[in-house]
Amino acid sequence: MNPKEARIVIIGGGISGASIAYHLAEAGCTDVTLIEKGYLASGATGRCGAGVRQQWGTRLNCQMAKESVAFFERAEEILGYDGDVEFKQAGYLIVGTNEEEDARFAENVALQQALDIPAEHLTPKQAKRLIPHLNTEGVTSATFCPTDGHLNPFLMTDAFYHAASERGVRFKTYTKVTDVRVKDGRVAGVETTAGDYPADVIINAAGGHAQLVGQMAGVEIPVQSQNREILVTEPIEKIQDPMVISFSRNIYCQQTPHGSFVMGRGDNRPSGYTTESSWQFLEAMAQTAVTLLPPLKDLRVVRQWGGLYNLSPDRQPIIGGTEVEGFYIACGYSGHGFMLAPVTGRLMKEIVLGEKPSLPLEELSLERFDGEDTEAYEQSVV
Amino acid sequence: MDKRDVIVCRCSDLTLADLEALFNTGYKTFEELKRIARIGMGPCQGTTCGPIVRSAIHRRFKEPIERIPLHRARPFNIGIKLGAIKEAADDES
Numbered sequence: 001m002n003p004k005e006a007r008i009v010i011i012g013g014g015i016s017g018a019s020i021a022y023h024l025a026e027a028g029c030t031d032v033t034l035i036e037k038g039y040l041a042s043g044a045t046g047r048c049g050a051g052v053r054q055q056w057g058t059r060l061n062c063q064m065a066k067e068s069v070a071f072f073e074r075a076e077e078i079l080g081y082d083g084d085v086e087f088k089q090a091g092y093l094i095v096g097t098n099e100e101e102d103a104r105f106a107e108n109v110a111l112q113q114a115l116d117i118p119a120e121h122l123t124p125k126q127a128k129r130l131i132p133h134l135n136t137e138g139v140t141s142a143t144f145c146p147t148d149g150h151l152n153p154f155l156m157t158d159a160f161y162h163a164a165s166e167r168g169v170r171f172k173t174y175t176k177v178t179d180v181r182v183k184d185g186r187v188a189g190v191e192t193t194a195g196d197y198p199a200d201v202i203i204n205a206a207g208g209h210a211q212l213v214g215q216m217a218g219v220e221i222p223v224q225s226q227n228r229e230i231l232v233t234e235p236i237e238k239i240q241d242p243m244v245i246s247f248s249r250n251i252y253c254q255q256t257p258h259g260s261f262v263m264g265r266g267d268n269r270p271s272g273y274t275t276e277s278s279w280q281f282l283e284a285m286a287q288t289a290v291t292l293l294p295p296l297k298d299l300r301v302v303r304q305w306g307g308l309y310n311l312s313p314d315r316q317p318i319i320g321g322t323e324v325e326g327f328y329i330a331c332g333y334s335g336h337g338f339m340l341a342p343v344t345g346r347l348m349k350e351i352v353l354g355e356k357p358s359l360p361l362e363e364l365s366l367e368r369f370d371g372e373d374t375e376a377y378e379q380s381v382v
Numbered sequence: 383m384d385k386r387d388v389i390v391c392r393c394s395d396l397t398l399a400d401l402e403a404l405f406n407t408g409y410k411t412f413e414e415l416k417r418i419a420r421i422g423m424g425p426c427q428g429t430t431c432g433p434i435v436r437s438a439i440h441r442r443f444k445e446p447i448e449r450i451p452l453h454r455a456r457p458f459n460i461g462i463k464l465g466a467i468k469e470a471a472d473d474e475s
């Protein structure tokens with residue numbers, strides 16, 4: 001069968017599912033249906049910090065992020081989108097507070113520069129020049145990449161949605177997949193709250209619920225989900241261009257184009273599916289943010305919320321096939337799947353259509369976890 | 383009256399014409415509209431535009447009005463300064 005004529009069902013209408021839908025349709029797939037239990041971007045995508053950075057500690061993450069940035073820079077043009085996805089490249093400043101981090105920063109910057117990512121290792125003084133309100137007490141060094149930034153998750157998802165719809169993809173929102181039918185080791189279709197859909201190819205892009213969808217097909221995916229909280233303040237005039245993050249202080253904080261500040265932390269939580277708001281987060285967040293960026297003390301918090309990180313054992317995504325023929329997964333983004341979405345879509349298209357992979361897929365495969373306890377090797381995560 | 387002159391959400395500057403354009407692209411609930419167009423995300427957090435949007439959805443999609451959910455309210459009811467939260471937290475520890 002010509003793979004382009006396969007009946008393809010994508011489960012999940014977050015940024016990953018939307019990008020996969022667009023890339024498949026753009027490549028000529030004629031029968032693509034995306035099924036989303038809520039509305040588009042109702043999962044992690046619409047709850048995320050919206051940050052896009054290329055300053056990573058593994059070659060593959062650097063490459064994926066760099067290629068995604070190149071896509072975001074021209075997203076409206078590539079997708080023929082009337083609106084503006086609000087991609088602002090004002091850089092990411094990563095702040096370190098101990099020698100161990102300084103050493104890691106030096107290694108990371110060397111790797112990034114070798115891949116033509118324009119990152120630099122800075123002294124605290126140089127960092128303060130970029131962000132005058134940064135409290136450098138206890139800061140030992142920093143790294144900065146001017147082409148990092150942030151973009152609007154709702155509008156980026158909307159842009160993929162429009163481009164995919166124009167190319168014939170059907171979107172079924174408010175429809176939940178309740179079971180995946182497997183026959184003789186290959187997929188046969190999905191059952192949903194609005195009827196059955198026969199399928200030759202099923203792509204699991206269910207974010208924080210990916211392991212549950214995996215179980216429906218009898219595939220164990222070694223990921224877990226954890227609530228990560230985040231808040232937003234009232235909008236004020238522009239005072240901060242770059243996103244500020246710190247792994248040791250446990251914070252990321254950006255001023256959005258709208259003027260509000262969005263900030264979050266990466267505290268380890270019990271695995272589960274709740275996305276509740278807590279006082280513990282609010283207090284720790286206020287302490288960290290006001291200490292590192294003192295003028296923020298006068299900003300009023302207007303909302304806080306939570307979303308699911310889908311964590312893989314080595315904090316790298318899982319993109320590829322499974323032991324069930326026709327069942328593919330794209331999950332385990334470990335808190336950085338928004339920024340990787342353009343590459344997610346492209347790689348999934350290559351995998352489904354059996355094209356030559358443009359990046360080393362072994363490092364993203366489900367099989368990499370077979371039989372061994374992998375240690376987290378991407379250290380640069382909040 | 384021209385729909386372009388009817389303000390639906392004054393905080394986020396959205397007209398009835400804007401709202402109907404969004405309905406036409408497939409968005410049909412408050413939660414979706416809020417995310418795509420900031421309706422209900424202004425200083426009043428939707429207390430002004432909530433009922434107006436709801437009745438627009440009702441007229442357009444013929445859903446019984448009591449079955450159309452308003453958007454989800456989240457903490458906080460009023461804004462609290464980060465500095466005040468930090469001070470309170472510092473005092474506790």
Ligand SMILES: Cc1cc2nc3c(=O)[nH]c(=O)nc-3n(C[C@H](O)[C@H](O)[C@H](O)COP(=O)(O)OP(=O)(O)OC[C@H]3O[C@@H](n4cnc5c(N)ncnc54)[C@H](O)[C@@H]3O)c2cc1C
Nearest residue numbers: 012014016037043044045048049051177207307337338339
């Ligand atoms: C607080 C927070 C901050 C973050 N900050 C950043 C950041 O700054 N930069 C970054 O790159 N990433 C960030 N992330 C991570 C990022 O949000 C995710 O990696 C990314 O959005 C994943 O997209 P996705 O499409 O794979 O999953 P999701 O957006 O979660 O989409 C999955 C969709 O599947 C649907 N679904 C699930 N089960 C079913 C079913 N049975 N049937 C039908 N539909 C189903 C869900 O409703 C959901 O809409 C952050 C995450 C959180 C929580």
Ligand code: FES
Nearest residue numbers: 391393422424431
């Ligand atoms: S009028 Fe819509 S948020 Fe205030």
